[in-house]
Each structure stands twice: as structure tokens, then as C-alpha cells.
Amino acid sequence: xxxxxxxxxxxxxxxxxxxxxxxxxxxxxxxxxxxxxxxxxxxxxxxxxxxxxxxxxxxxxxxxxxxxxxxxxxxxxxxxxxxxxxxxxxxxxxxxxxxxxxxxxxxxxxxxxxxxxxxxxxxxxxxxxxxxxxxxxxxxxxxxxxxxxxxxxxxxxxxxxxxxxxxxxxxxxxxxxxxxxxxxxxxxxxxxxxxxxxxxxxxxxxxxxxxxxxxxxxxxxxxxxxxxxxxxxxxxxxxxxxxxxxxxxxxxxxxxxxxxxxxxxxxxxxxxxxxxxxxxxxxxxxxxxxxxxxxxxxxxxxxxxxxxxxxxxxxxxxxxxxxxxxxxxxxxxxxxxxxxxxxxxxxxxxxxxxxxxxxxxxxxxxxxxxxxxxxxxxxxxxxxxxxxxxxxxxxxxxxxxxxxxxxx
Amino acid sequence: xxxxxxxxxxxxxxxxxxxxxxxxxxxxxxxxxxxxxxxxxxxxxxxxxxxxxxxxxxxxxxxxxxxxxxxxxxxxxxxxxxxxxxxxxxxxxxxxxxxxxxxxxxxxxxxxxxxxxxxxxxxxxxxxxxxxxxxxxxxxxxxxxxxxxxxxxxxxxxxxxxxxxxxxxxxxxxxxxxxxxxxxxxxxxxxxxxxxxxxxxxxxxxxxxxxxxxxxxxxxxxxxxxxxxxxxxxxxxxxx
Numbered sequence: 001x002x003x004x005x006x007x008x009x010x011x012x013x014x015x016x017x018x019x020x021x022x023x024x025x026x027x028x029x030x031x032x033x034x035x036x037x038x039x040x041x042x043x044x045x046x047x048x049x050x051x052x053x054x055x056x057x058x059x060x061x062x063x064x065x066x067x068x069x070x071x072x073x074x075x076x077x078x079x080x081x082x083x084x085x086x087x088x089x090x091x092x093x094x095x096x097x098x099x100x101x102x103x104x105x106x107x108x109x110x111x112x113x114x115x116x117x118x119x120x121x122x123x124x125x126x127x128x129x130x131x132x133x134x135x136x137x138x139x140x141x142x143x144x145x146x147x148x149x150x151x152x153x154x155x156x157x158x159x160x161x162x163x164x165x166x167x168x169x170x171x172x173x174x175x176x177x178x179x180x181x182x183x184x185x186x187x188x189x190x191x192x193x194x195x196x197x198x199x200x201x202x203x204x205x206x207x208x209x210x211x212x213x214x215x216x217x218x219x220x221x222x223x224x225x226x227x228x229x230x231x232x233x234x235x236x237x238x239x240x241x242x243x244x245x246x247x248x249x250x251x252x253x254x255x256x257x258x259x260x261x262x263x264x265x266x267x268x269x270x271x272x273x274x275x276x277x278x279x280x281x282x283x284x285x286x287x288x289x290x291x292x293x294x295x296x297x298x299x300x301x302x303x304x305x306x307x308x309x310x311x312x313x314x315x316x317x318x319x320x321x322x323x324x325x326x327x328x329x330x331x332x333x334x335x336x337x338x339x340x341x342x343x344x345x346x347x348x349x350x351x352x353x354x355x356x357x358x359x360x361x362x363x364x365x366x367x368x369x370x371x372x373x374x375x376x377x378x379x380x381x382x383x384x385x386x387x388x389x390x391x392x393x394x395x396x397x398x399x400x401x402x403x404x405x406x407x408x
Numbered sequence: 409x410x411x412x413x414x415x416x417x418x419x420x421x422x423x424x425x426x427x428x429x430x431x432x433x434x435x436x437x438x439x440x441x442x443x444x445x446x447x448x449x450x451x452x453x454x455x456x457x458x459x460x461x462x463x464x465x466x467x468x469x470x471x472x473x474x475x476x477x478x479x480x481x482x483x484x485x486x487x488x489x490x491x492x493x494x495x496x497x498x499x500x501x502x503x504x505x506x507x508x509x510x511x512x513x514x515x516x517x518x519x520x521x522x523x524x525x526x527x528x529x530x531x532x533x534x535x536x537x538x539x540x541x542x543x544x545x546x547x548x549x550x551x552x553x554x555x556x557x558x559x560x561x562x563x564x565x566x567x568x569x570x571x572x573x574x575x576x577x578x579x580x581x582x583x584x585x586x587x588x589x590x591x592x593x594x595x596x597x598x599x600x601x602x603x604x605x606x607x608x609x610x611x612x613x614x615x616x617x618x619x620x621x622x623x624x625x626x627x628x629x630x631x632x633x634x635x636x637x638x639x640x641x642x643x644x645x646x647x648x
Contacts, residue, residue, distance in 0.1 A: 002530070005521055016509060318505045321466060322569070323494020323522040325487055401466050405505065 010336040013308070014343070024304040025344030027297025028384065032348025032377040033355060035290040039373040040356035042286065044366035046279050050272070059096075059239065060130070062266040063088075063229040063246060080263055082206065082224040084250060085124070092245045094237025097126035099230040102206050104213035110163045110174035118159065120176065120202045122209025128187070130232040133198065138170040138185030146205040154185040158199040176202065179212050239267060294380050297344065298388035305337050305392035316396055317404025330397035337389020338382060345381030349374055411478040413577050413608045414440035414463060419472035419482075421458050421631075432458040433469065434631035440610060442576075445603040447619040448612045450628035457581075459628065460612045464497060464579045465489045477576045494522050498570025502582035504562040506554040512565045513537045513550050519573040540568035544598060560591030567598060571607075578602070580611040584618050596621050 014021045065079040082100060089098040102122040108115045127133070128140050137160075141152050153176065160169050160183075169183045181204065190198040210224040231246065233239045243265050251258050309316070316329055353369055360367035421433040433455045440446050450456045461467040462474060465481055468489070474482040481492055498519075499505075506515045516537035520528055528536070541550055544564040554562050563583060570578050580599065584592035600621055603609055611622060619625050620639065627634040 002521065004530070012509075314505070315507055318507060319518070319522070320490065321464070321493060321499050321505070322519045323490050323573075325490050325522070325524075328522060402461050405466075405501070 006332055006335050007339075009332060010339050013312075013336055014339060017308075020304065021340060021343075024300050025297075025340055025347065027300040028294065028341050028344030028381050029297075029348040029351065031290060031293030031297045032345050032381055033352035034293060035286065035377050036349060036352025036369070036373050037356045037359060037367070038286050038289070039283075039370050040352075040367035041359070041365055042279065042282055043368040043370050044360065046275070047368055048366050049275055059233040059235070060268050061231040061233060061239065061243060061246070062268075062271075063231060063250070064264050064266065065225075065227060066262060066264045080226050080229060080250075082210070082226055084253060085226065085229045087249060087253060088229065088231060088246055091249055092231075092242060094234045094242045094245075095231055096234040096237075097130045097232040099124050099127045099130045099232075100206050100226050101228055101230070102209045102214060102224070102226055104209050106177035106213060108159075108163070108174060108176050108202065110169075110172065113163055115159070115162060118176075118202055119200070120204060120209060120213060122206035122213075123203055124206055126232070127203065130230055133190050134188035136186050136188040137168055138183070140185055140203075141205050146207055149205065149207040149211055151179060151181040151208060152184045152204065153181040154187060154203040155183060156187055156197075156199040156201045156203070157189040158197075159202060160186045176204075177213065179208075181208075243267070290377075290380070294384050297381075298341070298384035301337055301340055301385060302388035302392060304340075305333060305389055306395070308336070309333060309392050309396040312396075313399065313404050313407040316399050317401050317407065320399070320401035321405060326397040329399075330393045333393035333396045334386065334389045337393065338385040341381045341385025341389070342378070345378045348381070349377060352377070410442055412439045412441050412475070413444070413477055414438065414610070415475040416463075417473045419459070419462060419469045419474060421455070421462065421467070422470045431631050433462070433472075435472070436628075436631070436633055437472075438626060438633065440577075440608065442608055443603075443606050444624065445599075445609045445622045446611070447622035447625045448610065448628060449614060449619055449625055450634070451614075453630075454628040455631040456612050456628050458631075460579065460581055460610075463577075463610060464499060465492045490522075491524070494519055495525065495573060496576045498573065498575040498578040500563070500566050500570050500578065500580040500583045502585035504554070504559070504566045504586070506562055506565055506569075508555070509553055511551045511553055512541055512546060512557070512568075515554070515565055516540055516569045516572050518569060523573060536572055537568070540572045541565070543571070544568045558591070559587050560594055563587065563591070563595050564598065567595070567602075571602070576608060578607055578609045580609060582613055582615075583611065584613075584615065592618070 063080065063084075085098050085100040089095060100123065104120040104122065105117050106120055108118045125140060125142050125146060128135055135154070136157065138154070140154055141150070144150075145152050153174065155163070155169060163169065163174065164172065169186060172183045173180055174183060175181075187198070187203070206226075214224075231242070233242050246265060247258055247261070250263055251261060254262055256262055319329060353374070356367040356369055359365065416439075417437050419433050419436040420431065423430045423432055436455070436459060448456050448459060458467070462469050465476070465484075466489075468484070469482055472482065473480055476492065477496055479492075481489065484492065493499075507518070513534060517533050520526065520533045520536065538547070538550060541547060544567050546561060546564055546568065549557060549561060549565075552561075554565070557565065583599065584595055587595060596618060599609060599611070609622075611618070613619050623639055625637045625639060627637065
């Protein structure tokens, strides 16, 4: 039997029962559309996160305190201190910059406006270059100001606008907590990086933060404790080698073995890998949802194909009497099931792509259409059609021609 | 003498087993020569439908042999029987059995579509179908669907379908059973014409008037051949 004829008969059978066919396809349509939209949302989220990670700056190492035994402060000899950062900057080869962050919050008064609970970020002079942030007005503070604990401040862009509007704040004096400080610069807008709004912050020498905002008795023993040290690896240096040097240096300074170190070093790749693991978990969840919805769609197709076989028993009998082979009958119904599922797949893809596009443009979520998801969705729809069409088609092929002809 | 179209020996068809066994056919041996028009008659339960199904290669006998056009078909499997039906047989049913919502040409084409030996193009098939429909007098109804045709016209489409593959045997199962007397007359005259042109026809009927068109009438009772009647009147008509 000719393929064109098989296709024509299958298409006619579907067309003659158009309402029922569409309802049958609905399962596959919804399954496929859902997969494409969800993959698009997940890919969009992933892309956003990747960009954020990259925008943290390139070739960054994150040195963090980790407390193997007890908690923070249980042992004054454990954890990173400010001097560790200085040691890294001075003694480790292949380091382009070191930034230390210490956070605090305070109310900020300027120009007759008071803003409450503004995040203060105590940093070091390398901060703009290490974190890829531009200075829009004035300048960032320098090493001298850091060493002398001078009361200078750099404003995030939105904070500057809230306090001073369009006026240039450089040279103005503002009150942070109860400390009067001079504005020496404004940063260019950076936007949200992860959950952090860099534009709404206040930047000052970390030494000033230690002294005025987070004073500690422990500091008198070992120096000021810090949670996180960013190390920018020089472009021509091997990050692994830099990590090894930092590990040895800090282990010596803290008098610990590497096995029981009170710090951990994470690379940007580690963070990306963690992110990818999360995304992979999300993706496999999607795959399950997709699989289940496609199976439900397939059962719908099988159900309606069984109905169709019963309804067309007499037609099957006629075709058999006239000389159709069992495989002719089987192929006929298999092609019909395949046509139903792939047509459902195509409609689902159209709705999914359209839906992802609309979803991406009306909501804050970013969506990225993944071509593989389209191919996969279509392929799955076809496989579902073949799989769930097989049983009804085989059942049709095995009908006895005499019984089938007698069927009313 | 050429090979008979149908030659059966001691055909038996048994349904069920043991005491419940029903002998639908209990040793039927018949012969139909090439070009004959034979009617099979008998009351219900006589086994004529069973015999029809076996002669039509729709069922296999429990025992006995059946030579169709010189070939033993009693031991063939489903696929082989399908191929035999396709190439050697043409069916005419009481209920016409046309595909619904399918044009006359498409219905007539059907046997050619399932033919694995001929490899005709779609154009050739359609031309052949139109030829057959013209032969049965439906040249102006080619694209009509069954529900747009009268019973007699539908049966003529079915006859065109039975002829399209040039079968060695036409099997007609109560061909006028659903028709009024005028249409019945038309259909029987058409079958008579086919017979006169050399077609071999076996027809099952319970109607004496219809059976009168046949040259020979095989009467079945209780699964056995009761008697065979030669119809001199028909022969005379054919001769004339």
C-alpha cells in the first residue's frame, strides 16, 4: 500500500472527527507546550545567573572563614582577619588585587534627608577593579586614606540620586550613623547582582568600618576579623597555583594543618558548577513533569485509537476482505496515532514558543527558547504516538475479517 | 478440460468441541467450472454462510481441501489468504460494504491499493476504477459518496470494486437482499451480463427468483449437499 494513500486515509480519519482529534491531542499539546515554556524559563534564569556571576569580575577566588569546631568567636585564633588579606596581597605571586568586605548598617543624613538602615560596605581600594564597577563621578578611596582611616565615602548611584538628586555630591559632607564623612565619588550603576543592590550602598575604607561601625575586642588580639576576602588572579597566573600559595600562607599564619583549615577557597568555577548542579536538578524535574504529561497524552491517544478501531471495525473488515494484509491495517492505525501525536506536538511547540515569548515580555522573568527542547518535545511526541498507537493498531490488525464484516 | 475454478473435497467446519461441537459443514465436495454461474441455497443453519466464508478465503476449513483456480488454499495462513482474496476474488455483499464518506472511485480503487504484485500508479488505478464504474453504468457518479447513491447504485459500485482486480471468481452473498425488486432486477441483469462475458460467479441466496439466474443451484442442508439442480431455463437463456 502506498504511503501517500496511508497518510491520506489517516489524515481524513482525523479530519472527519476534528473535534475529537483536537481533544485527543490536547494532552500532547499541553505537555509539549509546558515543556518548552518551562525549559525557556529555566534557560532564561540560568543565563541571567551566569551573567551575574561573570559580572562579579573575572578570575575571582573567594576565601571564606570556616569554623570546623565551635562557632564564630569560640576560638579567637580561628578565622580570617584583615591582616590575612594584606599578607595575601603582599606575599602571594600572581595576585592582581585583593578586596576585603565588611558590612555594617547605619542611618545616613545629608542635604536634609535621612535614609534609614543603609548598608555600608567597608572595602579596600582594589574593589572597583576587582568587582568590575566603574566610578562615575570623583574617585574611589586610595591606600593612604585606608591606612589613615580617613572619613571618606563613595556613594552607589541610586543612593546618590536619593540624597542629592541631579546635583554632583562630590565634596559634600554627609552623616553616617553619627560620623561626618566627605563624599569623594559616585559609582556607575551596576544593578542587581544576585540579591545585592550595589547601587543602594555606601562604600568606605574597611578600616573606618572596623573602627566606627563594627568595633570588637578580639580585634585587639589578632586584628579585625573578616568574613570574606576576594582575590583576583592575574590574567597570566594559574589559579590553582595561586590557591595553593594562599592555602600554605594562611595555614602557616593560623598555625593549622591543611586538613583542619579554618578557611575555604572557592573559585568562580565552583560557584558556576554549583549553579549548574541546581539547574540540572531543576531540569531533571522538568523532564519528569514532561514525561508524565506526555504519558498522560499518550494514554489519551491510545484510548481514542481503541474507540476508533471499534467504530471502524466494519471498515477494517471490508479492507481485509478486499485483501489488506494485517500489516496494512496495523500501519494505517499506527500512522493515524503518529499523525495525531505529532500534530499535537507541532501545535504544542507553536503554543510553547509563543507562550514563552509572551511570558518573557510581560513578566520580569527572562525566557530563552532552547532549540533542543523543541526537537526533544517533537521527538517525544512522535515516540509517544508510536508507543501508544501500537496496541490499538495491532488489535485492529488481528481482527477476524468475518467477525469484523458482521459488526454493526 | 481446463482446471475447475473451485474444487472442494470433504470440507468440514466444526465449531466447539465434544458434545457441544457444531458441524457447520459436514463433508462438502463441490466443483465449479470456469465461466459457471452457481447459486448456493439452503435454510438458515444449513451451512451456506460457512461455505461462503471458506470459498471466499475468509476462513479456513477444519478439515478437507479446497482448490481455488488449481491452487490448494485450505492450508494457507492469514497473510497468504489476504493475498489470494486480493488477486483472485471479488466480493459482493448484501450490505454493499462500501467505505462510508469515500467516493465511488476511491471505493473501487481499494483492491488495487492493496495489490503488492501490480505496482500501478495512482493515475492508472483511477483510470481502471473509472473504467469499471463505466462498465456498471455509473460513469456520471464517479465522485459520489455512498450516502449520495441509491441502494442499487451502491451495489453497482460494489460490483465495480469486485471486478477491478480482474478476479477469477466473484462471490456474491445475497446481492439483492437489501434491494427493492426493480433494483434487484438491474443487479441480477448486470451479474448475468458479467457471466455471459465469461465471469465465474458463486452466489448465496435464499430467494428462488434470484437463484433462477444461475445455471446450477447447490442446495445445502445440515452442512451437507442435499441436491444439485441444473437450471435448463437459464442455460437456454444464455444460449439465446
